[in-house]
Amino acid sequence: MLITGPDGRVLLVRSSDRPRRWTLPADRLVSGETPRQTAIRGVGDRIGLIPRLGDLLVSDWTTDRGGPHAGALYIFDGGRISSAAARRIGVPGQNSSAALFTAVDELPAYAAPADVRRIDAALRARGEGRTAHLEYGRTPSTLAAMRRFGIVPGVHSGGAAWSWHEEPVPDELPIRHAWAWVFAPDGRVVVYVDDNGLIGLPGGTLEDFEHRNPAAASVREVREETQIEIADPIYLGYLHDDQPGGKAVARVRMAAAIAAIGPAAPDPATGTVHRRLLVPPRLLAELCGWGRGADRQTKAAIGTARALGITEPDPAAPVAEIPTDGTGIL
Missing domain, CATH: 3.90.79.10 (Nucleoside Triphosphate Pyrophosphohydrolase)
Incomplete structure (x- = not known):
């Protein structure tokens, strides 16, 4: 007491x-x-x-x-x-x-x-x-980060339902989304937090003009949501989503290193200025609510970062916010 x-x-x-x-x-x-x-x-x-x-x-x-x-x-x-x-x-x-x-x-x-x-x-x-x-x-690191940065509790709709595949997306499977693991030089990964306290990797829906090109979509979406430039994103794999009552789709994951960081600005799709956080990669799945089913995806992302010359940080490394002016990271 x-x-x-x-x-x-x-x-x-x-x-x-x-x-x-x-x-x-x-x-x-x-x-x-x-x-x-x-x-x-x-x-x-x-x-x-x-x-x-x-x-x-x-x-x-x-x-x-x-x-x-x-x-x-x-x-x-x-x-x-x-x-x-x-x-x-x-x-x-x-x-x-x-x-x-x-x-x-x-x-x-x-x-x-x-x-x-x-x-x-x-x-x-x-x-x-x-x-x-x-x-x-x-x-716990996840709880501390949620409290500090205003991330709300929630349940991820695909946390356990989506299955991970590292082969190319089959031609007959529509590609709905492309999200990117964007690595800072210290090995932490960029996520964004919106005004409602929701968190996720930068990325989004492929546009028709992108013609099933998740690399092009991830470059565009990362720029729009986080004002970060990436070059030559690398394909990691896709999540197979059997949507209840709908057609199955692929949700692609890419990986890339930060090439440049601009000042925080509104996302043209929503008008929201997102908070940009850097998260140890092994903390990402829990923080985003993906569950243990994301272990293979995490391993693939860390392996790709290593191939890019980026060392994995300590899982206990702090979650930190990218300054609004974009400086101090590169």
Whole structure:
């Protein structure tokens, strides 16, 4: 449970299994308890005061220290303790035998790094009126990027239904779309985010004058949607879409390196000025909602980038926005 003093300091108690470390007041669930009941009992046992429990601030999927078993760790909001109540468990800012209050910037001197991250997430969640979801003490990269850049949750219509093929598109199969994996020199891939928080690779519908030429369509669409120039896009493959109640179509994927980046400008098709992001390629499928079925496509794109002399970045590399003036990337 997160409890803060009148001056904003965080209440910590001595760790039961690591005496030189301090943690938030906590306990393990016992049979028949809910997490809320455990929090109330655990705090009462540790500090001798019974809290009035608030909302869930943090849910963290983690592992037992030194063991193979995974499980959920919850942090509830215990609110702000009064000066009178605080005096019963120790003087704020000073150590007692079992508890202390510490300033946020001093937490690393007392708590383990993972606990510091969890406490920081709980404080931010309390301030923003939400629940923070963590995995192994950290915000998942996809969720962090969605929150930072205003990407909305959603379900991709073809995430699991489209099948990947690397051979040429059969002559009898209409080519509906061409999308491009556009690689920056550092190996990250360009995606755009529209005004509604929808995200995707740049690309779009082939026009009649493009005569089943996905390379030409991808050059045009990338320029219109992201103001980025690409040259000589390379064919990766296509997604076979058996449209319910309609005719099957091919949705082609190309790959290319950035040749030039212009200032952000309205997409002539929609009038929207898109946000342009750079994403590690192995994060792309999850961020766009394609699912694990995109693994082969991702592998093909990374292999093509490597052939272009572009090294794959760390999957944990940050998602970043291309400046509106287009500078600083090339």
